[in-house]
Amino acid sequence: MKNVLVKFGSMARRHSSADGTLNSVDSVSVRANVVEQQVVRLKAADEARKAREERLAALNPFCIDATLVECLSDGQGSVEDKVKAFKLLTQCGLKSIILAAFVKERTPDLKFLQAMRSQKLIDEHCLAFSELFDANGSDLPGQDLPFGLAKMIQFGIQNAILECDLAAPYINWNKYSTEDFCALVESRCRWVAANLFAGRSVPPASFVHLRDFATAMQVAPQRVLELVQYLGRLEPGIRPQGILIHEPASGHFPFEAAPYVAAVRAVMDATGWTEPPQQAGGTLSAAGSGLLLVHVTAGYGLAHATVLECLAAGCNGVMASLCEEAEPASVHASSLLDLVNLSRLGNPHVAAHFNMDQLRAAAQEVSAMVLRAQREADKTAEREAAQQAQQQQQQQQAKPPTASTSPSHSRQPLILGHA
Numbered sequence: 001m002k003n004v005l006v007k008f009g010s011m012a013r014r015h016s017s018a019d020g021t022l023n024s025v026d027s028v029s030v031r032a033n034v035v036e037q038q039v040v041r042l043k044a045a046d047e048a049r050k051a052r053e054e055r056l057a058a059l060n061p062f063c064i065d066a067t068l069v070e071c072l073s074d075g076q077g078s079v080e081d082k083v084k085a086f087k088l089l090t091q092c093g094l095k096s097i098i099l100a101a102f103v104k105e106r107t108p109d110l111k112f113l114q115a116m117r118s119q120k121l122i123d124e125h126c127l128a129f130s131e132l133f134d135a136n137g138s139d140l141p142g143q144d145l146p147f148g149l150a151k152m153i154q155f156g157i158q159n160a161i162l163e164c165d166l167a168a169p170y171i172n173w174n175k176y177s178t179e180d181f182c183a184l185v186e187s188r189c190r191w192v193a194a195n196l197f198a199g200r201s202v203p204p205a206s207f208v209h210l211r212d213f214a215t216a217m218q219v220a221p222q223r224v225l226e227l228v229q230y231l232g233r234l235e236p237g238i239r240p241q242g243i244l245i246h247e248p249a250s251g252h253f254p255f256e257a258a259p260y261v262a263a264v265r266a267v268m269d270a271t272g273w274t275e276p277p278q279q280a281g282g283t284l285s286a287a288g289s290g291l292l293l294v295h296v297t298a299g300y301g302l303a304h305a306t307v308l309e310c311l312a313a314g315c316n317g318v319m320a321s322l323c324e325e326a327e328p329a330s331v332h333a334s335s336l337l338d339l340v341n342l343s344r345l346g347n348p349h350v351a352a353h354f355n356m357d358q359l360r361a362a363a364q365e366v367s368a369m370v371l372r373a374q375r376e377a378d379k380t381a382e383r384e385a386a387q388q389a390q391q392q393q394q395q396q397q398a399k400p401p402t403a404s405t406s407p408s409h410s411r412q413p414l415i416l417g418h419a
Contacts, residue, residue: 052312053345060349061342062276062291062317063335064127064207064244065094068112069101070321070332071366077373082112085369086121088362089322093354094335098319099157101129102148113155124202127159128152129209132188139172141184149191158196158204161244162188166216166223178223182230189231189238205241207291209319213245214252217260225267232271232290239273242291244319247306249333250299254306258313265292265314275316295319296333303333308341323363325370336363 067089072082089097099122100113116122130148133141152160164185165171189206196204208231210216216224231240243264247257268274268290276289294310295318296303307318320335336359343350350356 055312056308056342057345057347059311059316059342059347061311061339061347061353062293063094063096063339064293064317064319065089065097065322065335066295066319066332067097067321067323067366069098069129071323071325071370072373073101077369079109079112079115081369081373082109083115083119083121085362085366086116088358088365091355092322092358092362094322094359095125096127096159097125098127098129098161099155100151102146102151103129103131104134104147117155122156124158124198124200126157127161127207128155128157129161129163132162132164132184135170139170140176141171141181143184145191146188149188149196152196156198158198158200158202159206159241160188160192160196160204161207161209162240163209163211164227165212166210166227167212167219173220173223178226181223182227185227185231186234186238189234189240193238203237207242207244208240209244209246209295211246214247214257214260217263221260221263225263228264228267229271232268232273241289242293243268244293244295245310245315247294247296247310248299249296249303249306254302254309257306258309261292261294261310261313261315268292291316293317293319298324298331298333304337304341307333307338311342322359323367323370325367334363336360 067085068082072085077085086097086099099116100109128148128151130152131146134144134146135142149160152158162185164181166181185208192204192206198204208227210224213224228243231243245261245264273290276291292315294307294315296306296310311318318333318335318338320333320338322334322336324331324334324337339350339354339356339359343356
């Protein structure tokens with residue numbers, strides 16, 4: 001009996017006390033379990049980090065350059081500066097360069113495009129933006145050929161970036177189905193393949209730019225992924241070269257972008273629209289290759305972190321300008337810093353495809369062009385304001401003096417009808 005009581009007492013000491021609190025032995029055990037759980041979580045997080053870093057280190061980045069339309073857009077810089085910037089970009093290893101963003105009733109710098117064409121600088125790698133359809137005052141997309149595609153024929157630009165908004169408030173999505181939108185995008189891709197062939201050795205290509213990607217993935221993710229699936233199932237000769245996504249870094253944190261990108265990449269892979277193997281950094285790949293490029297606008301210092309998250313989650317390149325000097329509405333994550341970040345992780349393809357010293361020098365020169373153009377624009381605005389003020393002063397001085405009236409004529413009754 002005594003042994004039984006001793007055993008019972010030892011068991012009581014190992015369990016909770018009468019008031020429900022843990023004794024010292026149990027407290028140590030619980031703390032040990034918490035520590036072990038956190039160590040397991042940290043190890044899992046570290047494995048995920050290593051996987052992301054391995055992808056970034058092995059990634060063969062594809063770059064579409066937007067310097068001429070974001071940093072040196074219409075009204076920013078002379079024709080000579082823009083042509084010089086184009087040559088600098090190509091010398092650094094950047095070949096896929098956007099020359100213009102065609103929007104109806106807002107034509108870009110035609111003198112620059114004419115100079116590029118006269119000097120035979122527009123080649124099979126050049127691109128331009130075009131709206132998917134021109135606004136016609138209706139809540140349904142128009143079927144007529146958009147202004148941008150017509151202009152691309154005029155200047156011999158054979159690669160089109162089609163601007164698509166999948167959460168657009170100006171489209172009545174109750175009347176216009178996802179199938180209708182997909183069919184419209186397909187028709188534009190077929191038109192590009194059939195009509196933008198400029199007699200060059202490389203066939204024309206189209207890209208689909210999901211301009212409101214972040215918003216659309218929040219409010220209409222099924223519509224986005226159904227479009228991706230639809231395009232991925234097209235025959236390779238018609239299928240776009242890839243998808244460009246726009247991520248506003250000011251809208252959310254970098255880690256929020258990763259699941260969106262991973263979802264798009266998974267749908268592309270499921271349709272056979274996979275990443276091109278070992279694609280050269282600035283050269284357009286075979287028709288219908290599954291490029292997924294990200295363009296990130298600036299936001300509270302989060303832009304480049306967002307780029308890295310997107311690349312680790314499934315993007316295989318960027319659409320970006322070489323430097324970050326631009327109009328406030330066009331500030332973005334630069335391709336130079338994106339490439340530097342990849343190089344820091346030991347990526348061998350960056351140095352193989354791009355001359356980093358030349359890229360840095362070119363970025364400095366383009367930055368100087370932008371600042372010079374901004375100073376000239378400020379001076380022009382000051383001159384115009386001074387001229388307008390002078391004209392107003394001259395007009396006031398030219399007015400004849402108002403004839404003075406006598407007190408009797410100027411006297412008015414305090415109450416109408418009474419003297």
